[in-house]
Amino acid sequence: MSQMLSRRKLITTGLATAAGVSGLGAAAILAKRYGLVPPDHGGIFGVGETMTYAAQRILMARHSLAREFNRSQISKVAPINGNPPQNEIYQRLLAGGFQDWRLTVDGLVARPTSFSLAELKRFPQRTQITHQACEEGWSFIAEWIGVQLSTVLNFVGVRPEAKYVAYFSIDEAWWDSLDMPDALHPQTFLAYGMNGQELPIGHGAPVRMRVARQLGFKSVKHLRQITVTDTLKNVGDGLGSAGPAIGYSWYGGI
């Protein structure tokens, strides 16, 4: 009797396993088709990253807005992580008051363009008072002033096959990317001002990315270039940002 039971158990377990495996296979194919697989999906941790990213892309409204705050809630202290770029290019730009700074926007766009700071400021100006949390655990609330990334992308004309927007810091070590829902999100800014002032050096002068629905590391400072692309395989080491190579995930919605 116990033998029969164990045989039945074996068959049920086998069937359940087979169903589970084929279910996972089907899920993987669907996930890939609907853009639910992050670029850093490899390895054991990639399983967790993929589940988090896919779950959030399915469950979260595409343009849900990060919370915005009152002026009175702006943090008196906005901690700064890391140093400004140490390279000669940045020092020269800084010395010239960023007069010679340009933001190149290229890739899958109709009109590749290089913007000066003054040109960026001519786009409709927007502000947001949002919470920025560092992956380390600390956070602050600040007012960010700038232009919506979507405004600039619309200006250069994004081609329909675009899937990601990669952006690069003057500090060669740093770059990152967003999928189109986050790139076109109304709170995704090219920020050139903070708390009523020009953007301070420590916070990314002259222009930083600001991604309100993700952790601070996605808000790359000291931008120099934005590239629209349909694949991240050929950008950097192909993992979507500088983060995965040193252990940080590509998706920072958490």
Next chain:
Amino acid sequence: MVVSAALAMSESAQVAGLAIQSSDVLDSPRHFALVRVTHWIHTLSFFALVVSGIGILLAHPRFYWGETGGVGTPSLFDLPLPFLVTNPPYVGPSSWGRSLHFLSAWICILNGLPYAIFGLLSQHFRKNLLPMGSQLSGRSISRVVSNHLRMKRPSEEESQTYNVLQRLAYLTVVFLFFPLMIWTGLAMSPSVTSVFPILVTALHGQQSARTIHFFIANFLVLFLLVHVAMVCLAGFTKRVRAMITGQSAARKEPT
């Protein structure tokens, strides 16, 4: 979190229901198969969550209340631990820590779901975790408490079912601490709170959520220590065997 870790506590543990004759009880498995499997998967994911949680914590072992907080702002309390990040190249234990934390959180949730559904449908929660009316009298509670204080082992009959302290401990872990860990965890996500802002506003802010998450994690680790201590006191080999094979601990004993 400690959903199913809760289930092994055990000076006593029984699943088959009280109405069953004791000879049946001895022949039936001490724990349901699903409870046994989810228990051990949960054990692994809980350890991974604790280890990776400590990894994340070491990037900034300071706590705040409200929405914001950081170096240069007053803290609620500081742990006597080093800040293990963050000058170039900005790599600390929070990097792999966060990846492991989320992977194991997913395993924990996907493992906890069948456990919870099963517990409801099979009446496991109602029969074995909800204290019985007779257990709630002052006299019976004080007897259990005094037995624990005197480290008196339960009789074979008593150990066929969870006592009132076990039931309350398990209920707290499964239905209070576990949901609170998920809630406070989600409340730290800027993406999730963009859709459900009440998750974080109800807690007074993202830093408050982080602080509560830390406290409950401590309670869960404390629970685990007591749980393991009780298993040792009750007979480590017998209880662990019962949670692996399901074999009633009493069966192997000479009658």
